[in-house]
Amino acid sequence: MDRHEQPIHEIMTTPVRSVTADTPAREAASVLLEEGIGSVVVADADGIVTKTDLLAGIEEQRLEAPVSELMTDPVVTVSPDADVQTAIDRMHEYEIKRLVVESGTEAVGIVSTTDLRRALATDLDSVIGLFAGSVDSDSEQTYECISCGERVTAASKPGTCHACDAPMRNLSVPRN
Incomplete structure (x- = not known):
């Protein structure tokens, strides 16, 4: 199977961390730092808050603002059975770095450009060996x-x- 045909559910990050729309930006930022993640889903508002969104809020001194004021919405999704190429195309189309993986109406994972890079990366030793013959x-x-x-x-x-x-x-x- 070509790596671009690999299903998203094989490379997505789980579980999905979510917050409510009224969660203060400061608290959402703490979640990202403590858990070493790049985004949280705003479950009750169809949005996502990323590090970039929070940095913009911090720059504007809006640490106590609810995440609903900083989030990106609507959230762009992909199904768990979609392939890697579909995720790449969707990220390119919407100029984003993360997609929420959704089964029905439930967020079951996140796929990021980092996840895609890992899925498509070739072992360096194998590449060297191929060039060396x-x-x-x-x-x-x-x-x-x-x-x-x-x-x-x-x-x-x-x-x-x-x-x-x-x-x-x-x-x-x-x-x-």
Whole structure:
């Protein structure tokens, strides 16, 4: 399957964090900072408040303003079964960086440009190997933990070592 055909539900961020329309901007900003997220859905007002919206509110000294005055609305959505290319097209069309993933009328996830970048990114070692002519993109490769030396053979790079959680490196790629 082409990466652009991958369903959004496989890459979206969950759970969706939401606030009410009367939540003060200061409180919404705290939620973003504490949870390390870039937006919250304004559930009862069909909107979304992003870091950018909150920064504009802070610049205007509107920290106590309700998020309903700062939010982007209406919220742009995509279904969980839509593919990555649909999300890219929708973000481009509306010039936004986040889409709410909605099943029926319920927000079930958020997909951001960061999520899309991760889904479309190619393992750097595989790209280097393809240019070097040493690795077929569909072949299994050998990966080694940079910490404990554990080795794994796989078609795609493991995120981290299952034994010690350290990063893995691709041994199938020459390091000249």
